[in-house]
Amino acid sequence: MTDRARSIGIWRAAAMFAAFAFSYFLSALLRAVTATLAPVFAQELHLGAGGLGLLAGAYFLGFALMQLPLGKALDRFGPRRVLLAFLSMAVIGCMAFAVARGFTQLIVARFLIGVGVAACLMAPLTAFVQLLSPAVQLRLNSWMLMSGSLGMLASTLPVQQLLPLIGWRGLFWWLAGLIVLSMLAIACAAPRDPVARRGEQWFGSYRDIVVHPSFIRIIPMGFITYGGMIAMQALWAGPWLTEVVGQAPERAAHGLFFINLSMLVAFLFWGSVMPMLVRRGLDPDRLIARGWPVGVVVLAATIARGPLAGAGWWALWCMTTSVVTLSQPAVAQAFPKEQAGRALSAFNLVVFLGVFANQWGVGLVIDALSAAGLDRVECYQAAFGLLLFGSLASGAWYWWAPGTRSPGGALATHR
Numbered sequence: 001m002t003d004r005a006r007s008i009g010i011w012r013a014a015a016m017f018a019a020f021a022f023s024y025f026l027s028a029l030l031r032a033v034t035a036t037l038a039p040v041f042a043q044e045l046h047l048g049a050g051g052l053g054l055l056a057g058a059y060f061l062g063f064a065l066m067q068l069p070l071g072k073a074l075d076r077f078g079p080r081r082v083l084l085a086f087l088s089m090a091v092i093g094c095m096a097f098a099v100a101r102g103f104t105q106l107i108v109a110r111f112l113i114g115v116g117v118a119a120c121l122m123a124p125l126t127a128f129v130q131l132l133s134p135a136v137q138l139r140l141n142s143w144m145l146m147s148g149s150l151g152m153l154a155s156t157l158p159v160q161q162l163l164p165l166i167g168w169r170g171l172f173w174w175l176a177g178l179i180v181l182s183m184l185a186i187a188c189a190a191p192r193d194p195v196a197r198r199g200e201q202w203f204g205s206y207r208d209i210v211v212h213p214s215f216i217r218i219i220p221m222g223f224i225t226y227g228g229m230i231a232m233q234a235l236w237a238g239p240w241l242t243e244v245v246g247q248a249p250e251r252a253a254h255g256l257f258f259i260n261l262s263m264l265v266a267f268l269f270w271g272s273v274m275p276m277l278v279r280r281g282l283d284p285d286r287l288i289a290r291g292w293p294v295g296v297v298v299l300a301a302t303i304a305r306g307p308l309a310g311a312g313w314w315a316l317w318c319m320t321t322s323v324v325t326l327s328q329p330a331v332a333q334a335f336p337k338e339q340a341g342r343a344l345s346a347f348n349l350v351v352f353l354g355v356f357a358n359q360w361g362v363g364l365v366i367d368a369l370s371a372a373g374l375d376r377v378e379c380y381q382a383a384f385g386l387l388l389f390g391s392l393a394s395g396a397w398y399w400w401a402p403g404t405r406s407p408g409g410a411l412a413t414h415r
Contacts, residue, residue: 028147125332234359262316
């Protein structure tokens, strides 16, 4: 820990991390649960691939639309105050989802949930930037993502086993209660925010961020590759396993559990080794530049195998693509601390607009090609082939975007 972290006490810092991690655990569970519930919603609401994509994507739309005001609020009011305010909206969204009686009501409730959990990662990362050294930030960033993977694990087999007991409506009542519990933990454990800064326009300072060469360089990677990875993990891996591979929903839930477990292991790995890699000169920029082609190759092989590509192949793709998650701390470290909330939230906006576009877009492509008479497996292969092409193009931009590297090859930073 840094001197600032020690000044609040190591145990206080650990309690702060645990409280933040619990809220992000719940956020990730809510993000991914539609993959497990997809067969239930398809049967009860008679939804096609496009409808499922829209229902899942409504969360990400609400999440994305909050990112710019969220970033400004984090820099102006502080992470603790902002996160508690946002989570109150997540509680309302979960209760609305539990009592919804139609597809439109479910969409609105899902949108509210996305709004409410929009700060669950950005608020902790902003707090880490304010309190901790860059090396520790990299570690805790990965461990926060690991807590998200735990949430996505919980959205698979545990949810599948709970459904016969409490139903999906009861599940969302329980989630509302757990969010309230996380708010109490944050209120007790997180350091109090400083007095709010006043006198700034809400969006004026984003211009310096979005025109920064390092930010321009990472936009396609965040939108297509990072957003596509979350979209597959949170929704389309499930339908692939049931409709392409031909697995029963229970078996597909086991596959999703394995995929999310693999991501947990990947984030545990990054959190454990990043401080050592940084000391050896391997910063996030270099790791992303060297690692992204591996994920592209694995995705191409997965699509080509079609019905033979089970959960193991998607787990391998998610693990090899997880290197792009290092872009979040890289973006934060490319800007002064007083701009950290805005920089992180602006990039998160890019990522989650990408998730929404991938979730809904893949569904629309599948339905359109199916209506044109293509085999269902071919529809999925063609839709995911567009993601493959986009990932290849975004990686090429990351390699060759002009004027985005410092003389040493890394992202320029203000640390």
